[in-house]
Amino acid sequence: MATTQVVLATNNPKKLIELRRVVAAAVREGSAPDIEVLGLADVAPYPEPAETESTFEGNALIKARACAERTGLPALADDSGIEVDVLNNMPGVRSARWAGAPTDAEANNALLLRQIDDVPAEQRGARFVCAMAFVVPDHGEQVIRGTMDGHVLTSPRGAGGFGYDPLFQPVGEQRSLAELSAEEKDAISHRGQAVRAIVPLVVAALSGGDLPGSKES
Numbered sequence: 001m002a003t004t005q006v007v008l009a010t011n012n013p014k015k016l017i018e019l020r021r022v023v024a025a026a027v028r029e030g031s032a033p034d035i036e037v038l039g040l041a042d043v044a045p046y047p048e049p050a051e052t053e054s055t056f057e058g059n060a061l062i063k064a065r066a067c068a069e070r071t072g073l074p075a076l077a078d079d080s081g082i083e084v085d086v087l088n089n090m091p092g093v094r095s096a097r098w099a100g101a102p103t104d105a106e107a108n109n110a111l112l113l114r115q116i117d118d119v120p121a122e123q124r125g126a127r128f129v130c131a132m133a134f135v136v137p138d139h140g141e142q143v144i145r146g147t148m149d150g151h152v153l154t155s156p157r158g159a160g161g162f163g164y165d166p167l168f169q170p171v172g173e174q175r176s177l178a179e180l181s182a183e184e185k186d187a188i189s190h191r192g193q194a195v196r197a198i199v200p201l202v203v204a205a206l207s208g209g210d211l212p213g214s215k216e217s
Contacts, residue, residue, distance in 0.1 A: 004206045007038045009067035009077035011048075014162040019076070022186050022195040035202065037076070046070040051093070056080065056131035057143045059093060064133035064141065072137055074206060076198070080130040080191060082164045084112070084152060086119050092129075095164070105163050109156060112167065116152060124151045128168065132194035136205045144201075146193030161185060 008019050016039045023037050049066040051059040056079040063077035081095025091098040091112070099107035116124060128148045135141040149171045156166035158178030165177035170188055177185055186192040 005036045005038055005073055006202060006206075007040070007043055007067050007071050007073050007075045009040060009063040009075055011040050012162075013039075015078070018182075018186070018191065019078075019195060021182060022192050023199060025186065035199075035206075038073075040067075043071045043073070051079070054093065056093060056129055057133070057145065060131040060133035061135070061141065061143060064135040068135040068137050074134065074136045074202070076132065076134050076202070078130050078132045078191060078194065080128065082112075082152075082168065083127050083129060084116065085125040086116055086123055109164060109167055112152065112164070113155070121151070121154075124153075126150060126152050126168065128164075128190040130190035130194045132191070132198050134198055134202055134205070139205060142198065142201050142205075144194050144197045146190040146195075146197065148188060148190040148193070 008016055010016055010019075016037070020037045023035055046066070049062050051062060053059045053062060059079035060077050063079070064075045067073075067075035067077060079093065081092055083089040083092055091108075095108070096103045097108075099111045127150065130146045131143055132146070133141065133143045150169050150173070153167050153169055153176060156178070157176040158166050158180075160180065160182070161178040165185075168177045169175065170177065173180070173188075177189070
């Protein structure tokens with residue numbers, strides 16, 4: 001069975017591991033050709049584009065377009081973050097840099113907890129959002145959104161995952177995302193949903209087809 005290469009436009013090693021795992025599972029379930037997911041460390045270096053858009057979809061497309069243009073390969077990129085109801089859906093696209101640059105997950109989590117310290121549990125609703133963009137040179141582009149609802153805990157729990165995972169308890173769960181196994185997280189996560197939805201489009205495009213317009217899942 002032939003192997004086709006796709007570049008994931010990220011320098012985040014944990015995100016790359018997660019994406020490779022979810023893509024591999026989706027390919028197995030769909031009996032599709034193998035897809036080798038490369039990271040930016042596997043291709044010639046290029047300047048990372050500024051994420052200047054106000055939406056997850058816009059920033060995901062910026063990254064995927066730049067990667068496809070620079071490498072000549074089909075490119076996947078995601079932009080993801082947490083939206084907190086009482087913060088008017090912030091941090092949103094600023095999630096990775098909420099406490100300032102460079103990215104510091106512990107500082108981001110600590111700042112978020114301070115900002116909603118006096119908010120009761122029933123008002124701590126939030127959601128994780130992932131916009132996954134796929135761009136094929138000369139064959140179009142696609143963006144799919146995945147979401148996972150839940151609420152923000154009062155303190156971190158668990159040692160797994162990354163980013164805001166220790167603070168987030170998904171709807172229907174008694175554990176934080178950081179307390180779930182990798183497989184459990186993949187089954188319900190915003191990123192898992194987006195990747196599973198986009199894999200059939202990746203397979204179709206790599207078989208010679210063009211991509212349709214944007215779509216939400």
